[in-house]
Amino acid sequence: MLSPESLKKIDREIAKYPPDQKQSASMSALRIAQEEKGWLSSETIEFVAKYLEMPAIAVYEVASFYNMYDLSPVGARKITVCTNLPCALSGGVHAADYIKKRLGIDFNETTSDGKFTLKEGECMGACGDAPVLLVNNHHMCSWMTEEKIDQLLEDLKK
Amino acid sequence: MSSQGIILSGLDGDRTWRLADYIKRGGYEALRKIIAEKISADDVIAEVKKSSLRGRGGAGFPTGLKWSFMPRAFPGAKYLACNSDEGEPGTFKDRDILRYNPHSVIEGMIIAGYAMGCERGYNYIHGEIFEVYSRFEEALQEAREAGLLGKNILGSDFSFDLFAHHGYGAYICGEETALLESIEGKKGQPRFKPPFPASFGLYGKPTTINNTETFASIPYIIREGGDAFLALGKPNNGGTKLFSVSGHVNKPGNYEIPLGTPFADLLEMAGGVRGGRKLKAVIPGGSSAPVLPASVMMDCTMDYDSISKAGSMLGSGAVIVMDESTCMVKALERLSYFYFEESCGQCTPCREGTGWLYRVVHRIENGLGRPDDLDLLNSVTANIMGRTICALGDAASMPVQSFIKHFGDEFAFHIEHKKCLVPQDVQREGSKIYVA
Ligand SMILES: Cc1cc2nc3c(=O)[nH]c(=O)nc-3n(C[C@H](O)[C@H](O)[C@H](O)COP(=O)(O)O)c2cc1C
Ligand code: SF4
Ligand code: FES
Numbered sequence: 139m140l141s142p143e144s145l146k147k148i149d150r151e152i153a154k155y156p157p158d159q160k161q162s163a164s165m166s167a168l169r170i171a172q173e174e175k176g177w178l179s180s181e182t183i184e185f186v187a188k189y190l191e192m193p194a195i196a197v198y199e200v201a202s203f204y205n206m207y208d209l210s211p212v213g214a215r216k217i218t219v220c221t222n223l224p225c226a227l228s229g230g231v232h233a234a235d236y237i238k239k240r241l242g243i244d245f246n247e248t249t250s251d252g253k254f255t256l257k258e259g260e261c262m263g264a265c266g267d268a269p270v271l272l273v274n275n276h277h278m279c280s281w282m283t284e285e286k287i288d289q290l291l292e293d294l295k296k
Numbered sequence: 297m298s299s300q301g302i303i304l305s306g307l308d309g310d311r312t313w314r315l316a317d318y319i320k321r322g323g324y325e326a327l328r329k330i331i332a333e334k335i336s337a338d339d340v341i342a343e344v345k346k347s348s349l350r351g352r353g354g355a356g357f358p359t360g361l362k363w364s365f366m367p368r369a370f371p372g373a374k375y376l377a378c379n380s381d382e383g384e385p386g387t388f389k390d391r392d393i394l395r396y397n398p399h400s401v402i403e404g405m406i407i408a409g410y411a412m413g414c415e416r417g418y419n420y421i422h423g424e425i426f427e428v429y430s431r432f433e434e435a436l437q438e439a440r441e442a443g444l445l446g447k448n449i450l451g452s453d454f455s456f457d458l459f460a461h462h463g464y465g466a467y468i469c470g471e472e473t474a475l476l477e478s479i480e481g482k483k484g485q486p487r488f489k490p491p492f493p494a495s496f497g498l499y500g501k502p503t504t505i506n507n508t509e510t511f512a513s514i515p516y517i518i519r520e521g522g523d524a525f526l527a528l529g530k531p532n533n534g535g536t537k538l539f540s541v542s543g544h545v546n547k548p549g550n551y552e553i554p555l556g557t558p559f560a561d562l563l564e565m566a567g568g569v570r571g572g573r574k575l576k577a578v579i580p581g582g583s584s585a586p587v588l589p590a591s592v593m594m595d596c597t598m599d600y601d602s603i604s605k606a607g608s609m610l611g612s613g614a615v616i617v618m619d620e621s622t623c624m625v626k627a628l629e630r631l632s633y634f635y636f637e638e639s640c641g642q643c644t645p646c647r648e649g650t651g652w653l654y655r656v657v658h659r660i661e662n663g664l665g666r667p668d669d670l671d672l673l674n675s676v677t678a679n680i681m682g683r684t685i686c687a688l689g690d691a692a693s694m695p696v697q698s699f700i701k702h703f704g705d706e707f708a709f710h711i712e713h714k715k716c717l718v719p720q721d722v723q724r725e726g727s728k729i730y731v732a
Contacts, residue, residue, distance in 0.1 A: 154459040224386045224614075229728055260634055261387075265540065277426075277427070
């Protein structure tokens with residue numbers, strides 16, 4: 139089950155597509171569901187499928203194909219650092235190493251207090267801003283020097 | 297960001313993305329002109345052809361010609377799609393266009409919709425730039441409220457609506473047919489072509505897909521004329537173009553310059569190579585384009601023809617600069633990992649081949665390379681290229697071939713001596729967090 143606010147957002151997405159193409163909203167419906175629930179459990183996926191009148195397996199395929207959906211629980215804050223070549227040339231790997239050291243975790247791990255998960259990302263289309271990272275998929279942070287990373291981690295702990 | 301061009305020029309202040317600001321800059325004049333002067337759809341396409349605008353998404357296909365492939369008299373819906381799924385490593389121009397001048401894309405799409413008789417368009421926006429997606433939605437709302445989108449645009453009998461579709465992390469959705477699958481709410485797996493999207497596209501209907509920057513160039517072409525646009529660049533390479541410069545330069549960022557500008561000038565605009573180090577190599581058109589050594593690159597001008605003559609591609613205009621502190625094996629390892637990770641897995645040569653490429657480059661980088669590994673890499677690429685559904689297979693192969701071709705010594709050294717020609721501390725210094 140999703141909240142009425144989430145359903146309203148999903149309805150707005152459905153309205154973007156021709157009336158007989160509701161399934162086009164599956165990507166945004168999953169995004170909205172993940173925003174509310176933190177990650178996509180099979181119950182959530184099945185709920186979205188029912189809501190869009192799609193077979194659950196079709197929605198599951200979408201959820202597992204795209205990298206930004208989380209099919210298992212993640213920390214309250216998911217930090218994704220870009221380490222693709224243009225970023226790697228300009229501090230991307232150093233930034234990731236620094237975050238690993240600060241949080242005491244490696245990529246694909248969550249801190250023991252459940253606050254942070256760290257992920258390695260592919261090009262985010264912001265290579266000129268390297269090092270670049272994303273917080274919870276939606277908030278992009280540019281030019282992440284060690285000082286700015288410290289500041290960010292402080293802010294996110296609150 | 298700096299501009300001698302038409303898309304990112306005249307952008308002052310923090311409200312440049314607003315409708316009112318765009319109108320002050322001459323925005324929507326092109327659309328108004330078409331409606332007021334009742335310019336025919338054919339004449340719009342003719343003007344675009346005259347401009348010699350070539351697609352800015354990577355393939356450089358002439359835009360006017362592409363538009364003329366759309367069936368004229370088709371009963372039922374036709375669609376338009378804008379490709380803002382910018383995920384080709386090194387490319388970050390569409391993000392700035394959408395952040396600072398979204399209405400140029402909206403106006404370009406409305407005009408395209410008019411020229412091809414489409415009733416609806418979608419802008420597919422890369423997953424990682426949610427903030428840009430939200431802003432684009434606001435810009436759409438502004439346009440709708442001003443009667444520029446929707447039914448009977450500006451009181452004419454032309455109707456067109458436009459929506460934003462948000463990706464969620466799959467590079468392959470930048471491939472145009474994968475993008476259509478994704479808008480249909482499916483896994484983004486490319487389709488076999490033919491049929492081409494102009495006959496069987498979104499929801500099975502005729503569809504044209506263009507890049508963000510391509511659409512953003514259209515208002516200027518209609519307002520000032522195709523000849524004026526052509527004159528900004530050079531023959532067969534009309535206009536100005538955005539170049540995203542990243543890597544080892546002092547001022548990474550977007551530079552909008554006339555096609556045909558010498559690479560040396562672009563490098564200078566981007567502040568030159570960092571720390572006074574020597575230029576080693578440049579990937580001139582996004583990670584899928586073959587790498588070129590410094591000496592070759594310094595003789596190139598930035599346009600489709602010059603870069604292609606030098607053995608690479610202008611692609612998306614993403615210029616990745618590498619200085620002498622770069623280990624070319626490590627650089628290739630990172631790119632090969634990317635293609636391995638992003639292959640959609642439909643075709644065996646791509647799915648298996650990208651895995652092989654990554655594993656072999658990885659073992660060379662880690663001191664486990666074998667004497668015949670370079671032959672192996674070349675034979676794997678030969679078995680991928682031309683044997684796959686989409687161009688990702690080629691995109692994964694071209695970096696491998698070109699890195700070995702131009703920097704083979706470095707690969708051989710790694711294999712023989714189990715270490716890098718470039719000392720580790722030099723590499724670390726060169727790639728550390730850089731504050732200009
Ligand atoms: C693997 C792959 C990724 C691509 N990524 C993009 C992209 O991010 N943006 C884009 O405009 N075109 C991309 N393209 C090219 C598109 O398929 C298509 O040619 C382009 O959007 C057409 O627009 P244009 O003619 O205006 O360039 C990609 C192609 C391939 C094979
Ligand atoms: S070439 Fe690769 S990415 Fe393209 S369709 Fe085949 S498997 Fe998918
Ligand atoms: S390589 Fe990191 S954003 Fe492009």
